[in-house]
Amino acid sequence: MKMVAGVALALGVVSIAWWSFARSADGPRVLTGYIEGERIYLAAPSAGVVSALYVEEGARVAAGAATFLIDPRERSAQVSGAQASLSAAEARAEDARKGQRAQELSVIDAQLGAAEATLRQADADYGRIEPLVRRGIYAPARLDQVRAERDAARANVAAIRRQREVATLGQREDAIRAADEQAAQARGALAEASVRLTTLSPPAPVDARVEEIFFRLGEYAAANQPILALLADGDVKLRFYVPQAEMVAYQPGGIVRFSCDGCGESRTARISWVSPRPEFTPPVLYGRGSRDRLVYQVEARPSAPRSLNPGLPVDVEPLAVP
Numbered sequence: 001m002k003m004v005a006g007v008a009l010a011l012g013v014v015s016i017a018w019w020s021f022a023r024s025a026d027g028p029r030v031l032t033g034y035i036e037g038e039r040i041y042l043a044a045p046s047a048g049v050v051s052a053l054y055v056e057e058g059a060r061v062a063a064g065a066a067t068f069l070i071d072p073r074e075r076s077a078q079v080s081g082a083q084a085s086l087s088a089a090e091a092r093a094e095d096a097r098k099g100q101r102a103q104e105l106s107v108i109d110a111q112l113g114a115a116e117a118t119l120r121q122a123d124a125d126y127g128r129i130e131p132l133v134r135r136g137i138y139a140p141a142r143l144d145q146v147r148a149e150r151d152a153a154r155a156n157v158a159a160i161r162r163q164r165e166v167a168t169l170g171q172r173e174d175a176i177r178a179a180d181e182q183a184a185q186a187r188g189a190l191a192e193a194s195v196r197l198t199t200l201s202p203p204a205p206v207d208a209r210v211e212e213i214f215f216r217l218g219e220y221a222a223a224n225q226p227i228l229a230l231l232a233d234g235d236v237k238l239r240f241y242v243p244q245a246e247m248v249a250y251q252p253g254g255i256v257r258f259s260c261d262g263c264g265e266s267r268t269a270r271i272s273w274v275s276p277r278p279e280f281t282p283p284v285l286y287g288r289g290s291r292d293r294l295v296y297q298v299e300a301r302p303s304a305p306r307s308l309n310p311g312l313p314v315d316v317e318p319l320a321v322p
Helices: 002-025 073-096 102-134 140-167 173-198 244-249
Strands: 031-043 048-053 068-070 208-213 226-243 255-259 267-274 294-302 313-316
Touching: 031 208, 073 173, 102 140, 226 244, 226 255, 226 313, 244 294
Parallel strands: none
Antiparallel strands: 031 226, 031 313, 048 068, 208 226, 226 294, 255 267, 255 313, 267 294
């Protein structure tokens, strides 16, 4: 591919040189130049097989339109895995805020019921023994025993009730915070995987023309390897050279007229850039009247760039020097 491009470039240079010489040999004086275009190369950051091509060479494509697609199965599987990980992390975070299950709480409730029954029995024993001790039927030690049993039963009921309250609470705050952070991390991983999936089919960034397609359907492309090249209308420009004695007439914003073979009537272009430094006429543009002449490079944006192809030689009508 590089060899073919090199041969094409060499032929273009030779044709421009011949065309420039022929034009400068006779006829009205013109400024020689050519059309230049800056390509936009679209690639995918992941290697894979080209599974779809939505454009054709030479066709126009609108901004935002799909251009090609690298086999998305691997990235789709990663998105599915990230989604599952997020669901699991969110479930853990939610569970951390919950208390124990209903079945576990029912066990505690049963223990609480038994403890309350023991307390009622202890209260009844104390109420029966206390008057008998006062009457001297039982020794004071007997009263101390039932009092201790009653107090122990009360403490046991209080402890189980507290256990029941704690069982309805979630985990500690630091554990809940850790679970939330894990969920946030999983959410970020899903977003990253989703973005990577979209990069397998990059849209056209601007309205443009498809200049060249480097990989066809079914071919394997390495990561970051350009799949196709676009030429945006705004990236087509006219480049020509002006003698230093006439530079005063060429300023950014000025309008020039130019013509080219097969372009029909002459067209206009707005000057967008003027070189601040002079140079000798490039050898490829040498003509009978331009050898060893200092020139300035000038760039202009054509008013109708769609039909202009990079490498096309043009004639620019000189502006009048004030």
